[in-house]
Amino acid sequence: MATAHLETTIAPEKIAAMYLQYEVEQFYTHEAALLDHQRFEEWVDLFTDDTAYFMPIRRTVPRRNLSREFTQPGEMAFFDDDKATLVGRVQKLGTGTAWAEDPPSRTRHLVTNVRIIEDLGTELTVETCFHLYRTRLKSEIDEWIGRREDVLRRTEEGFRIARRDIYLDQTVLLSQNLSNFF
Amino acid sequence: MTIEAPGTTAHLESLVNVATGELDRRIFSDEEIFELEMQHIFGRAWLFLCHETQIPKKGDFFEAPMGKDNVLVVRQRDRSIKALLNTCTHRGNAVCRAEEGNVRNFMCTYHGWTFGLDGELVGVPGMSDFYRDELDRTKHPLRKVAQLDNYKGFIFATMDPQAPPLLEFLGRTGRIAIDLLAERGDIEARPGVQKFTLNCNWKFTADNAFDYYHPQITHISAQAVGMIPSADVNDTGGAKTDEGKALGVQRLPTDLDTLVALGEYGHAISGPSLDSMLRTLPPEMHELVTWRRNPGPLAALGPVGSRFAGHPHLFPTAWFTMDAQISLRVPRSAGVTEVWWFSFKDRNESPEEQKAQLGRQIHSFGPAGFLEQEDGENWSQSTAQTRGGASRDIPQLLKMGLGRGKIIHEDGVARIEAPVNEHAQLWTYLSWLAWVKGTSWDELRSATTPGDYI
Numbered sequence: 269m270a271t272a273h274l275e276t277t278i279a280p281e282k283i284a285a286m287y288l289q290y291e292v293e294q295f296y297t298h299e300a301a302l303l304d305h306q307r308f309e310e311w312v313d314l315f316t317d318d319t320a321y322f323m324p325i326r327r328t329v330p331r332r333n334l335s336r337e338f339t340q341p342g343e344m345a346f347f348d349d350d351k352a353t354l355v356g357r358v359q360k361l362g363t364g365t366a367w368a369e370d371p372p373s374r375t376r377h378l379v380t381n382v383r384i385i386e387d388l389g390t391e392l393t394v395e396t397c398f399h400l401y402r403t404r405l406k407s408e409i410d411e412w413i414g415r416r417e418d419v420l421r422r423t424e425e426g427f428r429i430a431r432r433d434i435y436l437d438q439t440v441l442l443s444q445n446l447s448n449f450f
Numbered sequence: 451m452t453i454e455a456p457g458t459t460a461h462l463e464s465l466v467n468v469a470t471g472e473l474d475r476r477i478f479s480d481e482e483i484f485e486l487e488m489q490h491i492f493g494r495a496w497l498f499l500c501h502e503t504q505i506p507k508k509g510d511f512f513e514a515p516m517g518k519d520n521v522l523v524v525r526q527r528d529r530s531i532k533a534l535l536n537t538c539t540h541r542g543n544a545v546c547r548a549e550e551g552n553v554r555n556f557m558c559t560y561h562g563w564t565f566g567l568d569g570e571l572v573g574v575p576g577m578s579d580f581y582r583d584e585l586d587r588t589k590h591p592l593r594k595v596a597q598l599d600n601y602k603g604f605i606f607a608t609m610d611p612q613a614p615p616l617l618e619f620l621g622r623t624g625r626i627a628i629d630l631l632a633e634r635g636d637i638e639a640r641p642g643v644q645k646f647t648l649n650c651n652w653k654f655t656a657d658n659a660f661d662y663y664h665p666q667i668t669h670i671s672a673q674a675v676g677m678i679p680s681a682d683v684n685d686t687g688g689a690k691t692d693e694g695k696a697l698g699v700q701r702l703p704t705d706l707d708t709l710v711a712l713g714e715y716g717h718a719i720s721g722p723s724l725d726s727m728l729r730t731l732p733p734e735m736h737e738l739v740t741w742r743r744n745p746g747p748l749a750a751l752g753p754v755g756s757r758f759a760g761h762p763h764l765f766p767t768a769w770f771t772m773d774a775q776i777s778l779r780v781p782r783s784a785g786v787t788e789v790w791w792f793s794f795k796d797r798n799e800s801p802e803e804q805k806a807q808l809g810r811q812i813h814s815f816g817p818a819g820f821l822e823q824e825d826g827e828n829w830s831q832s833t834a835q836t837r838g839g840a841s842r843d844i845p846q847l848l849k850m851g852l853g854r855g856k857i858i859h860e861d862g863v864a865r866i867e868a869p870v871n872e873h874a875q876l877w878t879y880l881s882w883l884a885w886v887k888g889t890s891w892d893e894l895r896s897a898t899t900p901g902d903y904i
């Protein structure tokens with residue numbers, strides 16, 4: 269009976285939007301699980317071959333200079349990777365001699381506030397907020413909170429990340445490295 | 451440890467033993483020594499603040515650290531540059547709380563005192579009603595650094611009015627260090643300074659600039675994925691994994707052909723020779739270092755300076771990399787150091803070359819760099835262990851090549867030719883000792899003038 273009620277009161281496009289939201293959120297939950305289980309080779313497969321993975325530098329600037337807060341592509345950044353570079357990072361972790369990650373850090377990627385900004389059919393623009401919690405060695409804690417803006421491409425295998433821009437809520441980084449993925 | 455009354459420095463002598471190549475590990479965590487460093491090194495030395503292209507327009511500013519002081523480097527209306535202490539002359543509040551930006555003036559948000567770009571006090575709220583016009587505004591400008599100078603676009607300042615001029619402080623070795631970047635072409639700072647925080651003493655970051663012994667181990671994973679070239683020489687010295695297997699260490703191909711330059715006041719250069727670098731780099735990368743032989747750069751660098759591929763380090767904290775970056779190590783406390791990466795491009799290069807270089811800069815160093823992720827770990831763990839009562843009694847060793855550093859004096863440069871060694875690190879600490887003793891500039895200079903051996 270409940271189904272019948274839904275069908276009569278919720279417009280089909282709303283159901284479609286809910287389903288899309290569900291699919292996108294499932295994708296991010298899956299992605300976070302791959303990272304937190306250190307399944308980096310599977311994780312990097314979620315990126316298209318023409319992907320761009322970019323984390324600009326954020327600066328504390330006066331309010332009237334806010335347009336200069338983040339560096340732009342072509343300027344300095346923390347990450348400015350193509351697929352080959354991302355794969356290189358994964359390979360480096362797989363060498364068994366990437367000492368910054370041995371003993372491995374423990375991470376938890378919490379991904380929330382999933383907003384589908386635009387749906388162009390083959391590609392979606394999706395904004396998410398994240399909280400990456402990391403502990404290292406005996407007593408080190410790092411936390412990064414920020415916002416990601418992704419372009420998700422629809423492929424036969426499901427969504428693939430065609431672009432990821434990562435905006436950290438820190439200017440001077442409070443941690444000694446960024447040896448993890450965002 | 452106990453620091454005796456000012457004027458007695460005998461207790462400091464034992465911290466650095468140049469003859470045995472041993473250091474007292476207390477220098478990496480002792481708070482009183484840190485305070486001496488703040489006073490005698492960071493309160494006196496010429497320090498790199500920023501590059502002039504970071505503040506091209508009038509009103510542009512960049513906040514730079516000088517010891518525990520914060521300084522605003524400001525482009526003036528007449529295009530000159532001033533460096534002002536970021537502290538209100540009324541009651542001390544910071545007059546600017548941003549890292550960089552563009553302003554018309556600096557207004558203190560405590561009581562509203564307002565300072566021009568030149569630091570002059572131009573506005574005092576309540577000047578007639580509260581101060582009854584009895585305050586002499588001309589007496590309370592933002593304070594300036596004692597001396598400011600610009601070497602080929604690189605801005606330096608010192609808090610010591612007695613300090614020798616910048617050119618003399620740099621000396622031949624220091625000028626070569628900067629020329630190895632400045633002479634590369636028409637240099638411009640790329641927007642964005644990477645800044646990150648390490649739980650380590652600043653000296654670990656500083657002496658590591660010369661350390662060509664560590665890449666083959668520390669950066670072995672970066673080597674394995676092709677980020678740094680390796681020789682076909684397997685180092686059989688005995689590094690074994692925790693399962694007891696040989697680690698399979700490959701030396702850097704440049705390791706047996708390195709050059710060291712030791713300079714007055716503690717500056718030094720140490721790393722691969724240009725020739726050995728050329729044998730290592732693929733032909734398409736040769737331009738990374740061969741520009742040194744072009745007429746302009748060659749004239750500035752001279753016959754000796756042009757033979758270096760890297761790594762120059764200006765005492766106390768500025769490392770110039772081979773690929774147009776400066777890593778400034780900013781001491782925040784005995785156990786906390788920020789690393790600030792300034793990155794440059796050559797305006798004469800093609801957009802493709804500039805882009806390729808940007809990629810190398812982002813992917814090598816910085817907190818996410820393929821190389822530097824691992825460096826911070828070494829330095830923070832080394833620092834942590836110097837806090838243990840028993841651990842800090844173990845000497846810190848700089849014995850590699852000890853006593854074999856025959857110094858050749860030519861073209862104003864004191865150089866050593868040797869395989870990988872620890873001469874430049876030892877030079878850094880020998881000079882460090884002379885600095886922390888707080889001696890006169892003349893004594894400091896003579897104590898840091900290279901002789902015939904190290």
Ligand code: FES
Pocket residue numbers: 538539540541542543558559560561562563
């Ligand atoms: S402290 Fe700056 S105006 Fe009072």
Ligand SMILES: [Fe+2]
Pocket residue numbers: 664665668669821822825
């Ligand atoms: Fe290193």
